[in-house]
Amino acid sequence: MINVTKTFLGDKEQFKQYIDRIYETGWLTNHGPLSEQLEERLKAFLGVRNIVLTSNGTLALQVAYQALGIKGSAITTPFSFVATSSSLYWEKIRPIFADIDPHTWNLDPARIEACIEPDTTAIVATHVFGNPCDVEAIQAIADRHGLKVIYDGAHAFGVRYKGSSVLGRGDVSTLSFHATKLFHTIEGGAIITSDDDLAARLRLLCNFGIADTDRIDGPGINSKLNEVSAAMGLCVLDHVPEIFAERAEIAQRYEMAFAGHLDMQKPQPFSERNYSYFPVALRDESHLLKSRTRLNQREINPRRYFYPSLDTLDYLQPQRPQWRSRALSQRVLCLPIYPGLPRRAQDQVVDTLLADLDTEHARPFASVREVADFALVPATERP
Numbered sequence: 001m002i003n004v005t006k007t008f009l010g011d012k013e014q015f016k017q018y019i020d021r022i023y024e025t026g027w028l029t030n031h032g033p034l035s036e037q038l039e040e041r042l043k044a045f046l047g048v049r050n051i052v053l054t055s056n057g058t059l060a061l062q063v064a065y066q067a068l069g070i071k072g073s074a075i076t077t078p079f080s081f082v083a084t085s086s087s088l089y090w091e092k093i094r095p096i097f098a099d100i101d102p103h104t105w106n107l108d109p110a111r112i113e114a115c116i117e118p119d120t121t122a123i124v125a126t127h128v129f130g131n132p133c134d135v136e137a138i139q140a141i142a143d144r145h146g147l148k149v150i151y152d153g154a155h156a157f158g159v160r161y162k163g164s165s166v167l168g169r170g171d172v173s174t175l176s177f178h179a180t181k182l183f184h185t186i187e188g189g190a191i192i193t194s195d196d197d198l199a200a201r202l203r204l205l206c207n208f209g210i211a212d213t214d215r216i217d218g219p220g221i222n223s224k225l226n227e228v229s230a231a232m233g234l235c236v237l238d239h240v241p242e243i244f245a246e247r248a249e250i251a252q253r254y255e256m257a258f259a260g261h262l263d264m265q266k267p268q269p270f271s272e273r274n275y276s277y278f279p280v281a282l283r284d285e286s287h288l289l290k291s292r293t294r295l296n297q298r299e300i301n302p303r304r305y306f307y308p309s310l311d312t313l314d315y316l317q318p319q320r321p322q323w324r325s326r327a328l329s330q331r332v333l334c335l336p337i338y339p340g341l342p343r344r345a346q347d348q349v350v351d352t353l354l355a356d357l358d359t360e361h362a363r364p365f366a367s368v369r370e371v372a373d374f375a376l377v378p379a380t381e382r383p
């Protein structure tokens with residue numbers, strides 16, 4: 001079975017060496033040497049000032065809200081993974097959904113201001129599929145209304161915007177290092193901020209609020225990253241450049257094949273992509289279901305990220321319906337993309353989706369794959 005992603009496991013021997021060290025030191029968790037090393041290397045790799053490692057990406061969001069004193073309500077996107085809004089709900093912050101931009105699929109800055117209520121204290125936006133939000137427009141609104149900005153950057157590992165990490169934007173950005181993400185630590189996450197005082201407060205909150213052996217500074221939680229996870233992270237980090245390159249190659253092949261036939265996410269200008277996902281928008285839901293069935297018959301398992309639109313969730317009512325998000329969530333299918341995805345599977349994905357279009361519209365797509373392959377050949381080497 002070809003799934004939407006496959007966890008990158010790195011080099012087993014290298015992982016074993018880290019595990020040997022854990023057995024030597026006996027240090028399994030609580031800010032051990034491997035998590036410290038991972039933190040330093042991630043800071044350098046991502047080019048960010050402070051990074052606080054956490055046990056997962058959901059607690060990273062919750063701890064960030066606590067540290068920033070977010071209360072009342074927050075404006076957020078209905079087109080994201082459920083944790084973006086369930087984390088708010090869990091912290092007793094009421095999510096207010098504002099609709100998305102139909103092209104970038106991110107929270108539409110033009111929709112935010114009308115949604116702000118007297119108790120609103122924050123904007124919580126997701127860089128959907130790694131595509132940076134319109135961070136300048138969002139920051140301008142936040143400044144005008146005295147709101148904090150939290151970016152759910154779970155998909156944005158390594159994404160640069162205007163020459164620097166997009167994770168440096170807003171008051172705080174969070175990452176998820178879950179096994180399904182581009183970079184992972186089995187389970188894990190991180191909180192990123194350029195504010196040193198805030199970073200210290202985040203560290204405190206992640207460790208029960210324990211300031212030192214004899215002092216507890218307020219109500220914290222346990223959201224520490226353990227050493228086995230850190231070891232996995234160190235192994236995966238060594239291969240991130242190849243992971244990026246292989247994903248980009250597959251994405252380029254898909255893009256060429258689907259251009260003009262299927263709707264795709266429009267990249268935010270001045271951004272670089274990490275291709276953590278490859279989403280396409282099919283014509284409508286029935287088309288999506290048909291294509292998914294056809295792919296499943298070929299043992300290919302794409303996923304519907306993100307479905308359903310979060311403004312439809314029972315426990316978050318009442319909400320105003322967010323029609324763009326609802327419409328898009330019915331159409332988007334994320335296709336398999338990961339290092340080592342067999343070329344044959346890529347071709348099958350392309351053929352199946354284009355053949356479905358073919359039967360629906362009776363248009364000749366038979367040669368599109370060849371056209372796509374041709375376009376990948378550098379101009380100088382074409383026949």
Ligand SMILES: *Cc1c(COP(=O)(O)O)cnc(C)c1O
Pocket residue numbers: 056057058059080081083084126152154155176177178188189
């Ligand atoms: C994966 C993900 C999360 C949650 O991260 P976990 O590490 O699984 O808790 C949050 N937001 C988005 C957008 C995600 O994709």
